[in-house]
């Protein structure tokens with residue numbers, strides 16, 4: 001607390017102010033000869049001295065009170081030491097008590113404020129408050145990251161968010177105190193869809209109004225929605241075609257071909273093909289959903305690839321032979337085992353070799369090689385490549401081949417009994433195994449589908 005100081009000039013001024021009427025009276029009495037000049041002067045000096053003393057004492061008390069009140073201001077050293085003396089003591093003590101209460105309230109408010117700031121900063125979506133002049137008052141960490149700015153306070157929202165729908169909503173929130181929500185697109189390299197929520201914060205719309213703006217990135221959610229919609233549409237379409245064929249065949253058997261045993265045998269064969277096609281589709285859909293379900297759990301089995309690849313060649317030998325094709329399996333002699341699930345790896349290589357049989361030129365060989373390699377992150381791996389001599393795949397199709405139901409030539413795929421899910425299954429099996437799939441294709445030359453799988457840890461063989 002600063003020391004209370006009383007200025008002499010103030011004391012003199014106060015003393016003169018109080019004494020002046022009495023001095024005037026003394027002068028009048030002297031003029032009417034009721035008092036002698038000597039007595040009047042003596043009384044005047046006496047009064048001046050007494051008033052000066054009283055003024056000094058009152059001013060000292062006030063100065064001390066002033067110093068104590070200053071001690072209550074935020075930022076001043078808290079509290080007032082000692083019992084306050086004099087007639088102002090009680091006021092001073094009451095102020096002191098009030099000051100302590102304020103100080104503790106201020107501390108509680110400051111703690112609450114920093115708690116709220118931390119809470120708002122931890123909020124994963126951009127959150128801003130905007131003033132009546134459309135300038136940003138506060139912004140959380142997500143907002144700063146979203147707009148890639150270290151500081152947003154004071155900037156006009158219109159210069160940052162170029163979306164008339166959202167700006168209009170903010171304007172209505174400020175002018176009319178209405179809350180609302182709007183979805184809009186931001187035209188960037190890849191279109192982004194955002195949801196803007198606006199809530200008025202100040203009670204009265206207009207000059208002092210401010211609103212809360214919450215932005216939510218809906219791009220991923222909308223993409224998933226779109227994928228789900230496309231997936232259902234694709235599955236329905238894939239099932240509808242064989243179903244319509246079956247209905248038509250049954251109608252023909254019931255009608256024009258009734259009693260025709262030759263047609264009956266032919267149509268039954270065709271119906272069998274359609275049913276097999278639907279069964280393959282359902283089978284692939286179930287496989288895909290099973291693999292996706294445990295994609296987050298890496299399989300822990302130990303799989304020797306050389307016998308597995310020979311087994312795949314055996315399984316598909318007959319259908320390769322139908323197209324005068326040979327499956328050559330050539331694993332390197334020092335091949336390490338991989339960490340994986342044998343059934344899923346079998347399915348993976350069956351799909352790749354089956355595609356080679358379907359899409360490569362009849363009479364050409366299919367080469368399956370396996371050798372040591374390293375993954376992108378340096379882990380030891382085994383690289384299995386299935387190479388064919390086919391028409392190859394144009395560059396623009398390659399990134400999309402593993403999408404469900406994506407086909408370069410849908411007619412050809414259906415004719416070959418394809419479901420359009422083979423490579424999607426391959427992609428998910430590889431991802432579950434924490435491996436990599438690399439597709440290299442040259443139009444007119446052929447394609448190489450290479451899979452890198454993490455090698456299993458070497459286990460020491462004990463010889464007794």
Ligand code: ADP
Nearest residue numbers: 355356359407408409413418419420421422423
């Ligand atoms: P599908 O059941 O149609 O074979 P996939 O998912 O296995 O479905 O393959 C998707 C598409 O990729 C095929 O329709 C085909 O156009 C193309 N494709 C796959 N493998 C090969 C390959 N070895 N050579 C040429 N094109 C291929």
